[in-house]
Amino acid sequence: MRPNEGRSPLLTDLYQLTMMQAYFDGRMFEPAVFEFFVRKLPEGRNFLIAAGLEQVLDFLEGLRFAPEELDWLSGTGRFSPAFIEWLAKLRFTGEVDAMPEGTVFFPDEPILRVVAPLPLAQLVESRIINLLQFQTLVASKAVRSVLAAEGRLLVDFGMRRSHGAEAGLLSARASYLAGFAGSATVLAGMRWGVPLYGTMAHSFIQAHDNEVVAFEHFARSQPQANTMLIDTYDTEAAAEKLVGLAHRLAKEGIEIQAVRLDSGDLGEHARKVRAILDAGGLQRMRIFASGNLDEYRLRELVAAGAPIDGFGVGTRMNTSADHPYFDCAYKLQEYAGEARRKRSEGKATWPGRKQVWRHYDDVGRIVGDTLTTLDDDGIGTALLEPVMRDGRRLAPSPALDAVRERVAAQLDTLPEPLRRLEPAAASVPVTVSPVLQALAEAVDRHPH
Amino acid sequence: MRPNEGRSPLLTDLYQLTMMQAYFDGRMFEPAVFEFFVRKLPEGRNFLIAAGLEQVLDFLEGLRFAPEELDWLSGTGRFSPAFIEWLAKLRFTGEVDAMPEGTVFFPDEPILRVVAPLPLAQLVESRIINLLQFQTLVASKAVRSVLAAEGRLLVDFGMRRSHGAEAGLLSARASYLAGFAGSATVLAGMRWGVPLYGTMAHSFIQAHDNEVVAFEHFARSQPQANTMLIDTYDTEAAAEKLVGLAHRLAKEGIEIQAVRLDSGDLGEHARKVRAILDAGGLQRMRIFASGNLDEYRLRELVAAGAPIDGFGVGTRMNTSADHPYFDCAYKLQEYAGEARRKRSEGKATWPGRKQVWRHYDDVGRIVGDTLTTLDDDGIGTALLEPVMRDGRRLAPSPALDAVRERVAAQLDTLPEPLRRLEPAAASVPVTVSPVLQALAEAVDRHPH
Known part of the structure; x- marks a missing residue:
């Protein structure tokens, strides 16, 4: 293998680049909001552990097209010279909010949000999923051995x-x-x-x-x-x-x-x-x-x-051998200030920029989460935090040992049945707030 | 991710380096023979497709320790200065024989053999398995979609x-x-x-x-x-x-x-x-x-x-989701001219340098394979070929399209029941030759 494949912006799907060309042609540079979430828990699992944010931020900060990559793209004949020139200057200039690595989370909860000009937010989809899914997969599997041992x-x-x-x-x-x-x-x-x-x-x-x-x-x-x-x-x-x-x-x-x-x-x-x-x-x-x-x-x-x-x-x-992948996605939730959602069968999403609020009982165990819009009032602990603005980290990443301590502390917040290897009879309820439900209904009334 | 992790000799297990230090201390530099094989077919599979040799050869040709890697190893306090100096000059100088990429193969058949000074052959184990298993896994899964489509x-x-x-x-x-x-x-x-x-x-x-x-x-x-x-x-x-x-x-x-x-x-x-x-x-x-x-x-x-x-x-x-890994190994079969085998329960191996001979019927379908020692006479087609001597490829690697054509041709050699998605009632017989059986018995008589 030649070096640096993990940093190459060409480690992406072809459609990201062809869609970017169309966005470029149509001057569709307004801010787009994408969120990454897991659609459902793998069978038999009770919770997941967010991991991989550190590598996503490294990837975004280092994003740039090398001259030989631009030459190669140009040679495919699929892209306009003006677009290639624009790619040469492209850097990630967007915002990222995310759950800190090591956070316990549940289905439908965004663990990462990207806000960036549409073509840029689109380009990074494939590698963001590739990085976030894998470490989350392994951390969520490994923690079960930790509990069992x-x-x-x-x-x-x-x-x-x-x-x-x-x-x-x-x-x-x-x-x-x-x-x-x-x-x-x-x-x-x-x-x-x-x-x-x-x-x-x-x-x-x-x-x-x-x-x-x-x-x-x-x-x-x-x-x-x-x-x-x-x-x-x-x-x-x-x-x-x-x-x-x-x-x-x-x-x-x-x-x-x-x-x-x-x-x-x-x-x-x-x-x-x-x-x-x-x-x-x-x-x-x-x-x-x-x-x-x-x-x-x-x-x-x-x-x-x-x-x-x-x-x-x-x-x-x-390899997370019993469940080597998640049903997960990075989906457009808002473009140019308007909330969006897809309604494909079995794959509908909650629109808009969202926050996850966590509620605890008197002894610090999770009793439930609420999913709501970012501008709605929430109670409890907000799980997504700003981590990147204008393409730069807001603070140095936490040391790996601090993340490890966070996981240990997060495990203490799990209700006892969720710490077992068997599926718990009752999962932690994730409630969709009335404001978010109303937003989804409003989006659905929009004609296509 | 920083660049070049796939090329780093530190993408290995710690024990490879500590064993190397011991081999170095004991001047155990005689030729060692390791072979990579799959122990058994994943449930429901009828055959496997060898893949990944190209990346293994790239890795071996490029093997060297960077100054910062040597400094870091030195700083761990686990290794002697003389050993670190020796690592600085280490290059892969060994031999590789292998089945060409795209070859159909069965359990217990070596698809790759490394002959090199013991510490060197040991060092590369982890990455060779990492590269060979994964592409073989994906090619063997993907070919089933090809048959089904x-x-x-x-x-x-x-x-x-x-x-x-x-x-x-x-x-x-x-x-x-x-x-x-x-x-x-x-x-x-x-x-x-x-x-x-x-x-x-x-x-x-x-x-x-x-x-x-x-x-x-x-x-x-x-x-x-x-x-x-x-x-x-x-x-x-x-x-x-x-x-x-x-x-x-x-x-x-x-x-x-x-x-x-x-x-x-x-x-x-x-x-x-x-x-x-x-x-x-x-x-x-x-x-x-x-x-x-x-x-x-x-x-x-x-x-x-x-x-x-x-x-x-x-x-x-x-992800080869139904079988995301193989029961596979890279095992020492000979050291300093003497055949070796392990006898661990359920994990015994066939000793010595081996060749796989394939036999076909009149219409070119596989009727069986024979596993024997390299110096034994074989009939049929020998599947392992010399690909590297003195650490250099013997010929440029085949073009990827040529490998793809080889797979298509190999599929034509499969008996019809093995081309189906269901497990075939009878698998292709892999016979262990009398000479190889005798060698295994002789090795077992050696006291430990």
Whole structure:
């Protein structure tokens, strides 16, 4: 791959550019209001966690067409020279309001609003959805493992089976903000300071003549941080061998910190291995497990009391395997001061610029949200905040650890049934205010 | 996102680097042989299509650590200065053999083999899996829509709900090579010449005072290529309005080429709209449909005789939604001239350097494959070919259109039951040769 594809304004759909050409021809540069929202919860889910705003703002601030991109567009014959010239000078000059990353949200609630000249707001649709959906998807999936693990260490192991480079990298970020302890993905450590964890691969064991030689070699090379993979041939036999080695190395001040199980019945192996390690005087050595894990498997292992201290959760989390996409959209809600909505079957939207107000009970649990127009009075806490004006961030983005703390605090606001893995009998009510309902009816009376 | 994440050697798992440090400490630089394979077919699938080799070769040829990456690694305190110095000079110097992109393959068959000094072959594991799995996943999913569509036009519409930038871009490539006519993703057109298709969005209609004004505006701006989206308010009413407009514009030499349906019962709307267009004398105007499509829905629409000329297939294809990952691996099969295998429960591998031989019947249909060691005699067609020596490609990569033609030819070699969407009663037999079985037994006799 050549560099910088994530920044290219050509990472968009062709129709954005052909519509822009038409808007340009018709001088349709009035402000347009688009909002991003999820239409409905994936089956079995109780809430979602907003994530990805940081990357959207980076994208908007850096938006520009490179000379070779303009040349290529010109060569397609689809666009006028005047339009290409205009693109050359195009920068994102609009406004963004959004829910802070880490906010709990529900269907129909906008988590991001863009106000910009119509062609500009249109151009950025494809990449905004691409960025916002994916991190929201992963954060919303990963947080379920966080709830199921009941405080045990969780590490993102899934870069290799993520969908490409950016998915691998951003899923490390999204799972960390959701409450994972860290990731195996090195670049996420360099880029955002995500704490890094690692063990060893089967190939390391296989490349040595026998397991004990491999374990000793690794411990001497990484005396500060080492986790031995013990399932390459026979898990319990490897644990037995490790006891002798650990005592031998301890005399030199080298401690083997943990073992990893990666196949078979993880709970059963963990019990046997714990017994072997304890009998060998290695009560401090921790047990880490991985292999096809997700929130359901974690809950089973935790409920069964498996003596596992930490989990590597990979593929199913990074790809949100049970629901690898959302029914989500970025829709035009207002143009040139007039509210708009589409009425396509099953896909109608609420028109106008909106705010989401959240209401809490006496102990700080969410009792409901109200969706209303931006100029309507609301009570409770307004969830969308101004984050960008004139194409510039209003403030530096929060540190990733602050987002992670926000998620933890937001989880405390969830009614207990919504924190469970099963669908809650009653969801949080999202009420559409009378003012917004009246606006939708007024828009519908407009002839087309 | 900063540029170039897909090229960074730090887009890897931490354990690759800590294992490398140990290999470096122990001077374990002998040749290692790793092979990538899929362990089993996703439920309901009959075959897979190899894809992504091109990007793997790009990655290997470009592999190097940037000074800021080395500084950062150094600052973690996990690595020795001598190791960091060695990394600074590291280039990929190994060999790659692989099935050409577009080859049909089955479980346990290696589609790529890397032979390189152990630390180097280890380092590239994470990104090789990340690249090979994803395009193979998308190509293997997309080809099912190609089979179901029976020649109708298919366009990739799914960049926005792909998992990040690279997934959006590479899924355009993978679906095109699988037989799609093209993509909406502009950057895929610039990068690989993937043909681009586009229509218009609901926002375009909504931004105008009424639909006819919007249609006319678009047709005048894009007289050569225009498809009108007609489901924003009322599909059949829009089709009626379009008839008058089309005749009016025809007098000026502007032809409206097609309409798009995007909601409701697509087959039913298509029949009604076809009747309206035909009654209005617009027999040449084509009907294009989109919205939550996959191979099963395509087959239903085709079987029902819906008058739809082309389909936009998005999210479910780009994310391979029913199976968003493979059970796949890149495993050490030989080190320093000795065959190796892991025996972890449910994850045992076949040791050594292997070749896949394919056998055909008299009419060119596959009757079975044989998996054997590289030095064993084989009959039939050998599927893995040398593609890289000393870290350099042996030949320029085939053009994407050549890969696309290969897929079409490969589909012709599939026994009829394997071309259906349902699981075939009998799969293609993959036989493990006696020589390979004997090698596995010999490796198992080795003590650990």
